[in-house]
Structures are given as structure tokens and as C-alpha cells.
Amino acid sequence: MKKIIIENITTIIYALIIAVFIRSLIIQPFYIPSSSMEPNLLVGDRLFVTKYSYGYSKHSFPFSPPLFNGRKLFSSPKVGDVVVFKTPSDNRTDYIKRLIGLPGDKIQFIDGSLFLNNSEIFKDIKSSKEFVYCGVNKINSNYFTENLPNGKKFTSAYFKEYTLQNTDLFEVPDDHYFFLGDNRDCSKDSRFLSSVGYVHKDNLVGKAQFIFFSSDSKKGSIFEFWRWSELIRLDRFFKRIN
Numbered sequence: 001m002k003k004i005i006i007e008n009i010t011t012i013i014y015a016l017i018i019a020v021f022i023r024s025l026i027i028q029p030f031y032i033p034s035s036s037m038e039p040n041l042l043v044g045d046r047l048f049v050t051k052y053s054y055g056y057s058k059h060s061f062p063f064s065p066p067l068f069n070g071r072k073l074f075s076s077p078k079v080g081d082v083v084v085f086k087t088p089s090d091n092r093t094d095y096i097k098r099l100i101g102l103p104g105d106k107i108q109f110i111d112g113s114l115f116l117n118n119s120e121i122f123k124d125i126k127s128s129k130e131f132v133y134c135g136v137n138k139i140n141s142n143y144f145t146e147n148l149p150n151g152k153k154f155t156s157a158y159f160k161e162y163t164l165q166n167t168d169l170f171e172v173p174d175d176h177y178f179f180l181g182d183n184r185d186c187s188k189d190s191r192f193l194s195s196v197g198y199v200h201k202d203n204l205v206g207k208a209q210f211i212f213f214s215s216d217s218k219k220g221s222i223f224e225f226w227r228w229s230e231l232i233r234l235d236r237f238f239k240r241i242n
Contacts (some may be wrong), residue, residue, distance in 0.1 A: 024061045025051055028206060030084055030096065035133040035179035036188065037082070037096060038126040039143060039157055041208075043133070044217040045236060053077070053207035059086045060205065071202050076102075077177065080152030082208040082241050085179070085199050093149050095196065096208060097189050098154070101170070101178030108192075109167040112158065114146070114180075122147050124154065132157045133218075134186035141185075154242050167191055175201050211239045 032045040041047070051060050055074035058064045064086070077083060077099050087093045101107045106117050114121040123144035130143045141157045163185045170190065172178045178196035181187025187198055214236035215222045222231060 020062065023051075025056070027051060029212070030094065030208070032096065035135070035186060036183050037098070038132040038183040038186075039155055040182050040242065041096070041132070041211075042083075042214065042216075042233075042236070043231070044215045045211050046213040047211045047241060048209050049206035050209050051206045054083075054201075054204045057202040057204070059091070059203060064091065074201065077204065077207070078152070079150055080148045081155065083177075083179065084205040084208060085177075086203040086205060087196055088199060088203060089195055091203065094205060095179075095189075097179035097181050097187070099177055100180045101172045101190070102149075103172050103174050103176055105172045105178065107170045107172070107178050107190075109164060112162045112165040116149065119126075119149070121149075126155060128160075132159075132183050132186065134183070139186070155183065156184055164191070170198075173198055177201065177204075184230065208241045210241055211236050213237060231242045 005063045017170075028049050028051055030047050030049050032047070033043045036068055037044055052073075053075065054077055055071050057071045058066055058068065060163050061067065076105060079102060081099045082096065084094055084096045087095050100114075101116065108115045113123075123146045126143040126145050128142050130136050130141050133139070140160045142160060144158065145153055146156045147153050170178060171230055178190040179196070179199060180189050180191070196234050198238055214233040215231045216233060220231055224231065
């Protein structure tokens with residue numbers, strides 16, 4: 001009996017080690033808790049983030065242990081990537097946003113339009129009859145297709161009544177990045193220097209790749225299995241993140 005108990009404990013320990021290894025170095029699940037990335041990511045989406053995409057730092061591991069300084073096997077992210085990172089304000093909270101500015105870039109909003117290095121990021125109207133959530137509020141919005149200089153295209157949302165039409169000029173420091181939410185008028189991101197601001201490369205956690213599960217948490221809990229037909233968004237399963 002004692003031998004069986006020891007074998008079971010050993011198996012559990014090995015399983016935990018393997019799980020930590022996979023989560024730290026290969027892939028990690030992530031839950032979308034807010035509407036800041038609508039319409040591309042919805043509250044209730046569960047997605048996989050690849051940890052190896054940008055190399056490794058202490059934030060690659062659970063609880064960010066100080067195992068080493070800096071970033072190892074670093075690979076620079078590309079403008080337009082959807083990235084999970086630790087917020088600079090506490091180096092603990094996970095945020096997910098879209099990378100807009102690389103080190104040395106200049107970013108500014110002028111009359112509601114996004115400028116990168118003094119060039120306007122062109123956006124083509126996709127739909128003028130949409131909405132996004134901002135907290136519990138449902139806001140009438142326009143959807144645009146934004147075109148980044150490297151050819152990356154994605155959908156962004158702006159309230160019909162823009163709330164942030166003009167900003168200061170942001171100049172991204174060395175070894176830092178500038179992030180925006182796709183839900184432009186309802187996102188706490190690099191525009192807010194006191195809470196997020198510029199994100200150091202060591203704070204990058206990984207690149208968002210695809211959604212593996214999604215449920216509409218606004219309608220109810222996933223534990224209400226008798227309501228799965230209305231809660232689960234089957235059309236979002238295994239959807240690649242652009």
C-alpha cells in the first residue's frame with residue numbers, strides 16, 4: 001500500500017513538472033476578461049499564447065521568479081502582433097493588446113486618426129452599424145480595417161462619438177514597446193502612462209495565436225451546462241488571431 005501511495009505521489013509530481021515546463025516554455029492558456037480588444041477578442045474567449053515567440057524572461061514562469069536577468073533567446077515582435085505582457089505598474093497583471101510602436105517609433109492620435117512616425121495609419125470603413133461593449137455599456141461604433149506599414153491588416157473599433165481624438169506625441173524608448181487595444185475608445189493601454197505606458201521587452205509574455213474555446217460570460221456561467229447551447233460560441237473555436 002505504501003509503495004502504491006509513493007508511486008502515485010511521484011506520478012503527480014512528474015505531471016506537475018511537465019505542466020509547468022509546457023506552460024513556461026511552450027504554450028499557455030489565457031482568458032479574455034475585458035472588452036478592450038473587441039471586435040477581435042471577446043470577453044469569454046480562451047486562447048493559447050506561445051511563450052517561445054519572443055524568447056524568455058522571468059515573466060515566462062509562474063509568479064515571475066528572479067531566475068535570471070534580461071531576456072534570453074530574444075526575438076523581436078512585429079508591429080501588429082497581439083501580445084500578452086505584464087503591466088509595468090505592478091509587473092504582475094497580464095494584459096493583452098496589439099503592438100503598434102517599436103523602440104524609437106513616434107505615435108500620436110490627431111483628430112481621431114492614428115499616426116505612426118508622422119504618417120497616418122489609413123483605415124477603411126468596414127461597417128458603420130456596429131457596437132462594442134465598454135464595461136456593461138453597449139456603444140454604437142464604427143468598424144475599420146486598419147493597414148499598418150508592414151502590410152498587417154486588422155479590424156479596429158471607434159465609438160461614433162470619439163472619446164480620445166487627440167493625444168500627446170509618444171516617443172517609444174529603447175527596449176520598450178507601445179500597445180493599443182483594438183477597441184480604441186475603451187482600452188487602458190500605452191496611451192495611459194501612469195497605469196500602462198511603454199512596456200519593456202522583459203515584460204513580454206508571449207504571442208496570442210488562436211482561440212480554443214469561447215463562451216458568452218455576459219449571458220451566464222459556463223457551469224450552467226443546461227444553457228450551453230446559448231452560452232458557447234462554437235463559431236470561435238480554433239479561430240486564428242490576426
